[in-house]
Amino acid sequence: xxxxxxxxxxxxxxxxxxxxxxxxxxxxxxxxxxxxxxxxxxxxxxxxxxxxxxxxxxxxxxxxxxxxxxxxxxxxxxxxxxxxxxxxxxxxxxxxxxxxxxxxxxxxxxxxxxxxxxxxxxxxxxxxxxxxxxxxxxxxxxxxxxxxxxxxxxxxxxxxxxxxxxxxxxxxxxxxxxxxxx
Ligand SMILES: [Zn+2]
Numbered sequence: 326x327x328x329x330x331x332x333x334x335x336x337x338x339x340x341x342x343x344x345x346x347x348x349x350x351x352x353x354x355x356x357x358x359x360x361x362x363x364x365x366x367x368x369x370x371x372x373x374x375x376x377x378x379x380x381x382x383x384x385x386x387x388x389x390x391x392x393x394x395x396x397x398x399x400x401x402x403x404x405x406x407x408x409x410x411x412x413x414x415x416x417x418x419x420x421x422x423x424x425x426x427x428x429x430x431x432x433x434x435x436x437x438x439x440x441x442x443x444x445x446x447x448x449x450x451x452x453x454x455x456x457x458x459x460x461x462x463x464x465x466x467x468x469x470x471x472x473x474x475x476x477x478x479x480x481x482x483x484x485x486x487x488x489x490x491x492x493x494x495x496x497x498x499x500x501x502x503x504x505x506x507x
Contacts, residue, residue, distance in 0.1 A: 361385075361399045361455040369492075371485045377424070377495040381417045384425060384495065386488060392461060393487050394433050396425045399457040407444055407456060418458060425460040428494035435462030 364373045365383045374386040376396070387395040398421040400414045410418070426438060439461040443450035450456075 359403055359452070359455050361452060361457065362401075362403050365399075365401060371488045374484060374488060376428075376488065376491055377421070377498065379417050379421060381414045382421055384421055386484060386491075387459070388484065390461075390484075392463070392467060393482055394429050394435070394462045394491070396429070396460045396491075397457045398422050398425060398460065399455065403455050405445075405454045405456060407442065410456075422458055422460060424495070424498050428491050428498075429460065429462045431494055432490050433462055436465045437463040439463060 364385060365375055365378055367373045367375075369375045369378060374388060375383055376386065377384040381402075382398055382400045385397050385399060387397055398418050400410060400418060402409075402414070404410060422440060426440075429435060429438070440458065442456060442458050443453075444456060446453045
């Protein structure tokens with residue numbers, strides 16, 4: 326029995342309807358240099374999708390998420406392996422992972438989280454030359470049959486909308502940090 330044909334077309338249509346960002350990713354001109362080095366320099370904004378800039382690391386939204394609210398914590402230094410991180414960078418990255426979980430919990434109330442790093446191309450890292458930690462909110466049933474079959478995820482809101490919902494949580498954080506310093 327041939328399962329391609331119609332089902333293949335449906336899958337294709339689904340991708341275009343629910344995940345236009347995937348197409349955008351495929352046809353987009355890959356920027357030269359490193360986005361994780363360039364974007365924090367350009368600042369916190371809806372365009373860069375940077376949400377928070379710490380001393381040694383920053384928080385940025387994934388531009389091509391499989392689920393809304395997919396965040397990443399990234400050190401400023403262009404390092405390709407966790408073994409190159411110094412203890413201060415590790416400490417700040419861990420603090421920022423907690424901040425991401427708090428922000429996502431406050432805004433989206435997910436049922437769970439995937440938190441982790443892919444180190445190296447063999448491990449599936451997209452931008453393997455600059456390490457980063459993924460924080461992905463999860464909902465019971467978000468991994469159901471339709472997305473699995475069509476390799477798509479339903480993104481219920483735009484990236485800008487997600488950024489605008491999350492930024493107040495990270496601004497709160499900055500104020501609290503300043504309070505502690507003074
Ligand atoms: Zn870099």
